Amino acid sequence: FKCVLAFVMCSQIPSGLPQPSGENPDPPQTVNVVVMVPFEGEYLFRRDVIQPGVEYALRTLRRNDGPLTRDLQFNVTYRNSQCNRKAALEAVDFYYGQCGTSDVTNSMTSPLLFLGPVCNDATSMVATFAGKWNVPVISPGSHAAWIIPGEEYPMLTRITPSYIDLAYFIHNVFVMLNHGVTYPVHLIYEDREEDSECHNLMQAVYSVFHNDAVVLQVTTRHAISDVTFHAESFIADIGYPNVVLMCASSPLVRKVMLAASAHGVAVPGRNEWYAIDLHNDSYYAAGAWKQGDEQDLKAKIAYRALQVITFIVTKTPEFNRFSTTILNEYRSRGVTHSETQQVNEYVEGFHDAIMLYARALNATMNQGLDIRNGTSVSANMRNITFQGISGPVTIDLYGDRNGDYSIIGMKNIETGTFEKVIDYYG
Amino acid sequence: FKCVLAFVMCSQIPSGLPQPSGENPDPPQTVNVVVMVPFEGEYLFRRDVIQPGVEYALRTLRRNDGPLTRDLQFNVTYRNSQCNRKAALEAVDFYYGQCGTSDVTNSMTSPLLFLGPVCNDATSMVATFAGKWNVPVISPGSHAAWIIPGEEYPMLTRITPSYIDLAYFIHNVFVMLNHGVTYPVHLIYEDREEDSECHNLMQAVYSVFHNDAVVLQVTTRHAISDVTFHAESFIADIGYPNVVLMCASSPLVRKVMLAASAHGVAVPGRNEWYAIDLHNDSYYAAGAWKQGDEQDLKAKIAYRALQVITFIVTKTPEFNRFSTTILNEYRSRGVTHSETQQVNEYVEGFHDAIMLYARALNATMNQGLDIRNGTSVSANMRNITFQGISGPVTIDLYGDRNGDYSIIGMKNIETGTFEKVIDYYG
CATH class of the missing domain: 3.40.50.2300 (Response regulator)
Structure with missing residues (x-):
């Protein structure tokens, strides 16, 4: 019987994650986040450049006074977006990669959030799949005019202002x-x-x-x-x-x-x-x-x-702490980054994306909704203002950042x- | 034990089809072909327009004097390419869709050929996935200069000349x-x-x-x-x-x-x-x-x-028979098509693609190689001339049609x- 159950779970994954069935669903304890950035090349958002920003945000989430009101374990996986359409291969591989193994009974191997990609072509494809899978995508990039959150990319939120x-x-x-x-x-x-x-x-x-x-x-x-x-x-x-x-x-x-x-x-x-x-x-x-x-x-x-x-x-005290920490990490890890020796806006964007997502998880759970439902979580990332690392961040009704x-x-x-x-x- | 086997087969699909292991592999009896075209819209290669050409080719394959020397069953599925990047959703859905069902022990539910898409963005994405899956793609289109068969799209063959x-x-x-x-x-x-x-x-x-x-x-x-x-x-x-x-x-x-x-x-x-x-x-x-x-x-x-x-x-007698048959099919099925009342070049392209593929299957089997290995089959679609419905068709070393x-x-x-x-x- 257990075997049959396993099959059923496995075959369900391709057709979307389980939808919330009624009130107060049992929230999962593990949140799988897939960070999609290029692993190589002259990118301001290369993995080694943005990773300290992601880790800073995760440390903040674990603090007692952090934005997360419930105990959730964040499980972060990095996948190489290659800054092109091949990012879709990685997203699909992550999504379906567990299918058929004994892990499939644990639906928490499924991604609950794509953080990135940054490049337009990469985001276009990952957000297309994520739209079908009902998984939110927060991109600190994808600024091109032809990428329009909302109807075409219902799961996409842009944490930095579009062009x-x-x-x-x-x-x-x-x-x-x-x-x-x-x-x-x-x-x-x-x-x-x-x-x-x-x-x-x-x-x-x-x-x-x-x-x-x-x-x-x-x-x-x-x-x-x-x-x-x-x-x-x-x-x-x-x-x-x-x-x-x-x-x-x-x-x-x-x-x-x-x-x-x-x-x-x-x-x-x-x-x-x-x-x-x-x-x-x-x-x-x-x-x-x-x-x-x-x-x-x-x-x-x-x-x-x-x-x-x-x-x-804006150089807030919080931003200065962030900046000092990140630059120290760069030095100790030997990361070569922007020549100006400043923390760039993508590092800030990845950090703020996690803050935004954590707030949305809280709100979704407080509404008694399932955090595995990307539509519910995305709705809680729209039409709000929250405190980013360098000041207030406003996301509009469609999931687009208002720029300063x-x-x-x-x-x-x-x-x-x-x-x-x-x-x-x- | 049977259950465990099923799991193992299922988990293998995402990491590629089984590779040929030594000489004379047991050839499968069923060849799954996924035809990717738009189902709606003003396209010369809309499903109802090209389907009679596909069926004409399949009838030719079943003839005793047809190009297929062994008994293979062609199982053709149509998927809506939408003429855009969303074609990738359909290709992925077909590829992974069987995973987790009891069918997974039969690896022949996997696609052996993508026929189409025709539109550039659609082909770019499907051929990207097919490259990873080791499945050939034959496109009667995708003419844009930025689509280059070979290194970037190793599984792609263009059956009509590129721009x-x-x-x-x-x-x-x-x-x-x-x-x-x-x-x-x-x-x-x-x-x-x-x-x-x-x-x-x-x-x-x-x-x-x-x-x-x-x-x-x-x-x-x-x-x-x-x-x-x-x-x-x-x-x-x-x-x-x-x-x-x-x-x-x-x-x-x-x-x-x-x-x-x-x-x-x-x-x-x-x-x-x-x-x-x-x-x-x-x-x-x-x-x-x-x-x-x-x-x-x-x-x-x-x-x-x-x-x-x-x-x-070229209006060969063979082409005239083809043309008459297709136009009759249009009339009996009520297909509205090109105003010139001629069979267009996409219908011809889909037909010739199947002829090319059948020849390549023969050649691959004669070499003692596995027809599930897209690299082997694709190699047999390169650097050859064969008889298309309206005359000789030459495919170059890189998988590109030489035009007349x-x-x-x-x-x-x-x-x-x-x-x-x-x-x-x-």
């Missing part, structure tokens, strides 16, 4: 700062590969601006690259007056600003030149006029006309330092 | 007909959606031409659409002399040719205007100057300068009919 969210902020700023003057808006991005961050961001900006063509005329996007780019002819081409929004590495932004300044079209106070700094790191570092060459002085003057759009980074953004500009023209012009809390 | 194959043909023709004159080549395509046939084709053409920039200068691609397209300014923009390659619906091709003729740049005999007819059907029908309006005469004159690149369709193409032009300027200028057998 569409950022695009709406930029749109609002342009409408506000330019007083409704309908200059053409040029979108300029460094296009090194099809799926690059700047490419995806500009697609989002284009779609948001395009839907509001009455107020701002967005031009076709300009893809530029460091190899082919001739700043002089480019500035002549785009015409004047206009608004220029750039997403590019800091040397390329500097080239554009130097050319604009030489053509007399970089005028401070006219709100015409913008660059996006996606990571507060040295790659984009759009405010970095200083490169230590003979053009530094010219660049400093040119950058008076530039404003930089970036994410708000800053615009910085050169406030001190002597020193050339960039300081806040606008802070916006989404 | 890269067509692009190489076009490149060779341009080099040959234009005698090495380095005019700019303008790629003009109707871009109604991101993943449209013309979009994907032009990406392939661009990449092939771009790799050979010495001989032909390819310009940036021009995306046009029927809504925004102003033929007059367009012709003025592209300059002269040049070579223009179009992939667009027949009314749009006609608009361009009328404008070119009015500007005096449509000169017969100069080999400058080309259109691609992807289906020999009325949608592209690039040779169709006649639309029954007052511009027919002007269009007939303009089309003297146009050459049309298309696929060779025609260029047609207006040979009779009185009647305005298009006839063959070049036939090319790949």
Whole structure:
């Protein structure tokens, strides 16, 4: 008889986890979390970089004053997402991998949460399967405009703001700062590969601006690259007056600003030149006029006309503790990470994702619902604000993070330092 | 004991089918084929359209003089590919769906072949899983340049020519007909959606031409659409002399040719205007100057300068029998299909895929290898020529079909009919 039972359990797994049957289901004691990140490569969210953040969060959960009100054991497995569609192989392997072994009577070998992937193609596939399996996915990435939580990916929650969210902020700023003057808006991005961050961001900006063509005329996007780019002819081409929004590495932004300044079209106070700094790191570092060459002085003057759009980074005491701990872990484990020696936003995202999930588990159990039902748990991750490691995190009705953004500009023209012009809390 | 055995078999399925262990393995009697096509929508390869072609092929296999030399039972299952990434859900469901039931001791519930999908995203995912499972995939589609059989998709064979194959043909023709004159080549395509046939084709053409920039200068691609397209300014923009390659619906091709003729740049005999007819059907029908309006005469004159690149369709007696049978099936089953009342190339592709697979099964068994080993079977589908329903089909070393193409032009300027200028057998 036991054998027959085992068969039945096994055959049930492919058709979805057991649904809650009535009130007060017996909650499982073990929560299987599958963390999906690349194990190798130059990723800010590579396994060894984000793992200390995950472990920090799990330690917080085990504290007496932690967010988890009941005793649940978190069982975390790392699987290699490879940052591409092959992440689906790993997710399927984990989901079905136990089928047929003697473990199948313990349904807790099933995943209750996918944490990650971060890359768009990987998330698209894992969230597609997770939607069928009724398992939540929290991604600290997957920012592309074509990934839309809700109908297409019902189990997906994004713990960091999408590019569409950022695009709406930029749109609002342009409408506000330019007083409704309908200059053409040029979108300029460094296009090194099809799926690059700047490419995806500009697609989002284009779609948001395009839907509001009455107020701002967005031009076709300009893809530029460091190899082919001739700043002089480019500035002549785009015409004047206009608004220029750039997403590019800091040397390329500097080239554009130097050319604009030489053509007399970089005028401070006219709100015409913008660059996006996606990571507060040295790659984009759009405010970095200083490169230590003979053009530094010219660049400093040119950058008076530039404003930089970036994410708000709040340095709370809690974040400083987190940051110190993570950086210590990096040192003791020999992790090579971002050159800025800061804890990056993905580490923060993975940490906050676990906090969000723990809160949702509490809420689900308090509602008398089964935490194995991803729909119930996901519903408790929507339309809420909670305390993340660096401040309040708001997730909207559809499972998308509301972003907090800053615009910085050169406030001190002597020193050339960039300081806040606008802070916006989404 | 029987129960334990069942468990063991079940747990083996996720880690791959049993590999051949030594010589002369006992061949299975049942071959499970999963046909993956959309069940609904305006697809030329919708289930009800291609199913008669599959059944025709299976009847041929059962004939005494058929290509199968041993008695194998084909068990064909249709699964809805939805023409998108969700095809992976169906493939995984089929593969793991039997796990845990009493059927698991019969490993022949496992798929031995995926026939389809046709759509790029669907094939990409199914072939990714099939690569892990060691199951061949034969696709009568998946033509996009980014899908490359071999390393990335080791189990994939394409039974119809890829766009890269067509692009190489076009490149060779341009080099040959234009005698090495380095005019700019303008790629003009109707871009109604991101993943449209013309979009994907032009990406392939661009990449092939771009790799050979010495001989032909390819310009940036021009995306046009029927809504925004102003033929007059367009012709003025592209300059002269040049070579223009179009992939667009027949009314749009006609608009361009009328404008070119009015500007005096449509000169017969100069080999400058080309259109691609992807289906020999009325949608592209690039040779169709006649639309029954007052511009027919002007269009007939303009089309003297146009050459049309298309696929060779051979009307063998065997193909005529096939075609008659399929069209009868459509009538008796009430299938609505291509408006031209012809059997389309996907129906032919699904048929030929089964012929190719049957030949490969024979060869694999004759080699004393296990037909459950997809690598062995796939190897027997490479580097061969066999008789398809409308003539010889050649698959190259990597699993890609070599295409046969025609260029047609207006040979009779009185009647305005298009006839063959070049036939090319790949």
